Amino acid sequence: MGDLAGVVLAGGRGSRLGGVEKARLVVGGRTLLDRALDACAATTEVVVVGPVVPTERPVTFVREEPAYGGPAAGLLAGVAALGDAVDRVVVLAVDMPHVTAATVTRLVAALGGAGGPAGPDGADGADGGADGAVLLAPDGRRQLAMALDVAAVRAAAPPPGDRAGLPVHVLVGGLRLVEVPAREREGEDVDTWDAARDAGATGLRPPGS
Template identity: 55%
Template sequence: MGAGLLESFSAVVLAGGRAARLDGVDKASVELDGRTLLAHALDALVDAAEVVVVGDPVPTERPVTFTRESPRYGGPVAGLLTGRDALLHPTPRLAVLAVDMPRVTAATVRRLHEAAAGRDGAALVDPDGRRQLALVLDTARLDAVRPGHEEQHGAPLHRLLAPLDLVEVAPTGHEHRDLDTWADLRDL
């Protein structure tokens, strides 16, 4: 893959959920392997020209913009579109990553970019074929299918993405795993 493609993407990290099954803790601050989940996510997006984190501000070593969807806890569609709107310099491609996917790496994001060539984007899937919150999207196509602000809150992500031509990318190792419970943290 040419370096030009990697230089032309921005990213949104979705970190604003309730984490109900984790007793409401801020997932971005949860530690795995001695590092926060946000640090893992930012490592995966190291090639991004700009990163917006949709969630409460937490300490980070990398320059990012923090924002919140309004109203709070609007779900992944509201978070994704809020993050996209907070970009200072939107790019042709947008990477989207849930903060609770610590096994996604920069190599994963590069594979998604490669797979997305000539399509509206690419989505990481689990071994059963279910889409995960690790995506690369064509920003213009996302903008073309976005609902109005009042329709974003609580909207299912699959409905937003349904009109897009997305290629599904199989996981390598455990990169498809997310962390929803304390047992998930132990198992990762």
Template identity: 45%
Template sequence: MEFDALILAGGRSSRLGGVPKAQLVYDGATLLSRSLAAAAGAGAAVVVGPDSGALPPAVLTCREEPAFAGPAAGIAAGLAALDHARGQLRAGMTLILACDMPKVDQAVAALQTALAEESPGPAGSEGVMSASPDGRRQPLAGFYSTAALQRAVAEKARSGGLAGASVFALLARLDVRTVTVPAGATDDVDTWDDATALGVSRQGS
């Protein structure tokens, strides 16, 4: 399956005292590098957030407008960057990931398997979204139709704006199927307690 990847890394990390989530470390690698590894195979990848200067040369970078306007605005900015860079080579599917899930590679693998095994038909035709075994959906670990995302962004921009909008609101009209992923695959780091529980640490510690 051909896809492009969009990784959100532009939050304030306010509950982490401003320490960027992208720079936290799990199993010897930053959370951002783990997200990029999970997106291996993408035709193009963009990181939406501050440019640390440490990205691989082929990875695009951009910022949401205005900065810290939230994930929906980040998705819009990332889509625009991919569209500009890829043009007619733009993949039909876009993988969206937040950069704060240390085991997200497991979720991506489960989603790819589900997409490969699904039978033709209209159900879930615009993408797949991760869900934990207890049913918690995680829209920032999903594959979505690029055209459907572009339509959703345009509609949200017209109807109330993207700044501060939730991802669930942005994706509300998409025909998306949830896929149960392994336990812990979408656990994220919002606080230092989360980081400790997940074995995530600061760089150099």
């Protein structure tokens, strides 16, 4: 089995946060980007899709084409930048502060398993053929926290001119994904100021505050 890499999606506009860079929000004394990199501790390399900012861990920065082309375009840009030895990739949105290395371990284990529907602890099913695993929020939403087979992602990629604005669920719609139930607050994201406050985010303030 080849290497495991990480792709962190940090190139959004933060529109519902008034244009604030989510990666710079601080939760528990660490930026959201560094928390995402902490979650990728087991990976051999990490590609960050977004503006270049200081990080504690060496990473490769790339941008989707066009910039702000959406998370699917970002995911594909990140995968395109991976080394040849990588056959599995963890994909994380930067705005999920409660995703940890333990979350990633469960996602990767589900991808590496048999590939049927995940059980209550994220265990894989019994009939084989998984292309990936995705974190399932308590409300049933699939979150942007996944472990994916790189070859399957590349095979599913549309031509470059058709990637801007493509939803992730459309990109992975033909892939067989194991659903791994979120534990505690893993499935929460920070896409509004109310959500940022609920997460205990500091360091930046809403416009007009």
